[in-house]
Amino acid sequence: MNKLIAIAFLVLSHFALAQKTKKMTKENSNLPKSDKLVVYQIYTRLFGNLKTTNKFYGSIEENGCGKFNDINDKALSELKKFGVSHVWFTGVIEHATMTDYSNYGIPQDNPLVVKGIAGSPYAIKDYYDVDPDLAVDVKNRMKEFEALVKRSHNNGLKVLIDCVPNHVARSYHSDQKPKGVKDFGENDDKTKSFDANNNFYYIKDQMFVVPGEVNPPIVPKENYTEIPAKATGNDVFSAKPSINDWFETIKLNYGVDYLNNRKQHFEPIPSTWLKMRDILTYWAKKGVDGFRCDMAEMVPFEFWGWVIPEIKKVNPEIIFIAEIYNPQTYRQYLFQGKFDYLYDKVGLYDALRRLMEGHGNANDITKVWQNESGDFSNRMLRFLENHDEQRIASKYFANDPFRAIPAMVVSSALHTGPVMLYFGQEVGVKPTMAEGFSGEDGRTTMFDYWGVPEFQNWVNNHQYDGGRLSEQQKSLRKIYADILKFASENEAVSQGKFYDLQYVNSNGQTVNYNDQKIFSYLRFTDKQKLLFICNFDLEKSYSTGVFIPQGAWEMMKINPNGPVSYSLKEVFSKDRNSTEINQQTKSISTKEAIRLTLEPNSVTILEIR
Structure with a gap:
């Protein structure tokens, strides 16, 4: 009985999703024509750095730093060929740093309130300037950034900051x-x-106290003084934040009185709203095509609902992506806050990470579209790596970059929405040592100057031809390229509907179908019908079947009671050995399961013709 109830629930979920999707068409009318964006995140100071010194807490002279000019036409054209549509240049805006640029008229920062030698790109020091680290000629740093924007556009790429x-x-x-x-x-x-x-919150009559554990590698010339103390960025309304807080930052005030039951004061429009609108307008007029908005949910959605339309008056095609982690607020930030896209971290990323680590359950993917992204799945940005997350190849995650193959297919082809890669993900970057402030944690450092050796193999002295990649790295990069190409070139993926097949194949209903490790689904339009079968089992192969129920045939506008058979052709097959496609076409009855063998950690995509 419980199994029947579960199946009934899933069938109703499919029906409800179809109805909601129809309803959402009008609400989504202001979105870009296609949501199948491929965002490539470049950590700008690391991307073009050729130095291999990699000294712990090394200076910019010792460890080197990538520049705007390093990201040349060849680099950008290769990213375009790879399948990228949008480049997110991380760390562009000037932020606090321990590097001294006082000779250029830039005030020196106190090391007591800076994380890492290079500093965090999320501790903005001047919203109307760019990071001097990134310029060959510091005095002309803004012109060098503007030239990068122009180069990107000339190579067919949109620019996010x-x-x-x-x-x-x-x-x-x-x-x-x-x-x-x-x-x-x-x-x-x-x-x-x-x-x-006020733009800030104040702790009256108290002096800010730097956490006692702070021990910067550069000795400060004087103590840091701030009185009255200002509230810290992660909502710490105390003069004494901890070392684990964002102690180097100050919380901005959008008219929410946090210490008085979060009472809102939005009329008249608060000063911070107006200043942030002017800042976003400034960058939009420089040709920036979109913004990845850091911790957007810590700012009231009412502000976003006001400011995003204001910026779209400057450029109607500009996009806003929200870093957000609370599924309960997704609808507010999409439909009242007017964001184009949201991070899908607490959802698909977490589910796929568990599977890549070997202890997940493929049915969790079903829960993602049911419970979280449902009728706005096209507006969820999928990813497996970014600057906040541990690298797939690190010992803290999967310890093997090839474990990402089925997960990357699901990220890019589960729905019509955007997908993101972090620079070096496609060549298996594997941090193995402490790089500076953040220590040795499986991440590529956010806070320090560093060279990324696996990625430098592709950069190859700024030739960007992969000339020093190992055979394994070349294989991995080709797999990523093939996945991105498949997702963008097949209309069933970029435009089609979705149908989850877990419920009809799970719980022993289909022979040898392990629903905890196998995930299958359909993507289809009137012109193309694709069946995806992903095996997340890292060690075991399966000779199994996938059954397509009558309701799915009807949604694909194929009469299951019509002709006896249909043709089935393998159009994509990937495992760690980058399997060749089987060109044979099979004839299969609509009444029987589709039989196939799944290699460990693999994906097979079949076209129904």
């Missing part, structure tokens, strides 16, 4: 702001803990 709306560096001061612009905090009434027109 970060928007960090929730907080700024403790040293925030804009020396490049346009005439007439007021700095954050410039007109604040510091006698008040909260005021709707």
Whole structure:
């Protein structure tokens, strides 16, 4: 009885999804024509760095730093060939750093409130300037960034940069702001803990206390002084944040009184709203095509619902992507906050990560589309790596980059929405040592100057031809390229509907179908019907079958009671050995399961003709 109830629930879920999708068409009318974006995240200071010194807490002179100019036409054209549509240049805006640029008129930051030698790109120091680290000629740093934007566009790529709306560096001061612009905090009434027109929150009559564990590699010239203390970026309303807090940042005030039951003061429009609108407008006018908005859910959705339409007046095609981790607020930030896309971290990423690690359950993928992304799955940005997450190849994650094969197919082809890769993911970057502030944690450092050896093999002295890649790396990169190409070139993936086949094949209903490790689904349009079968079992192969129920045939507009058989052709097959496609066409009855053998950690895609 329980099994019948579960099957009935899943059938109803499919029906409900179809109805909601129809309803959402009107709501989604303001979105880009195609949601099948391929975003490639470049950590700009690391991308073109050729130095291999990699000294712990090494200086920019010792460890080197990539530049805007390193990302040349060849690099960009190769990314375009790889299947990329949007390049997210991370760490572009000027942020706090221990590197001294005072000779260029840039105030030096106190090392006591900077994380890492290079500093965090999410501790913005001047919202109207770019990071001097990234310029060959520091005085012409903005022109070098503008040239990168132009090069990207000339190579058919859209440009994304970060928007960090929730907080700024403790040293925030804009020396490049346009005439007439007021700095954050410039007109604040510091006698008040909260005021709707203050840009910061204040801890009255108290001095900020740097966490005692802070021990910067560069000795500060003086103690850091801040009185009254300002609230810290991760909502710490205390003068004494901990070492685990975002102690180097200050929380921005969008008119929410956090210490008074989060009472909202949105009329008249708060000062911070207006200043952030002007900042976003500034970058939009420089040709930026979109913003990845850091910790967007820490800023009220009402602000986003106001500011995003304002920026789309500058460029109607500009996109906003929200880093967000609370599924309960997805609908608010999409439909009231007017975001184009949301991170799908607490959902698909987490489910796929468990499978790549060998202890997940493929049925969790079904739960993702049912419970989280359902009727707005086309607006969920899927990914397996980014700067916050551990590298797939690291010992803290899968320890083998090839384990990502079926997960990458699901990320890019589960629905019509966008997918993202982090630079070096496609060549198996594997951090193995402490790189600076963040220590040895399986991530590529956010805070320090570093060379990424696996990626440098592809960069190959800025020839960007993969000339130093190992055979294994070449194989991995080709698999990624094939997956991206398949997702973009097949209309069933980029435009089609989705049908989950787990419920009809699970619980022993189909012989040898292990629903905890195998995930199957359909993607289809009127012109193309594709069957995806993913085996997430890292060690075991399966000779199994996949049954397509009558309801699915009807959704694909194929009469299951019509002709006796249909043709089935393998159009994609990948495992760690990059399996060749079987060109034979089979004739299969609509009444029987489709029989096939699945290699460990593999994907097979069949076209129904």
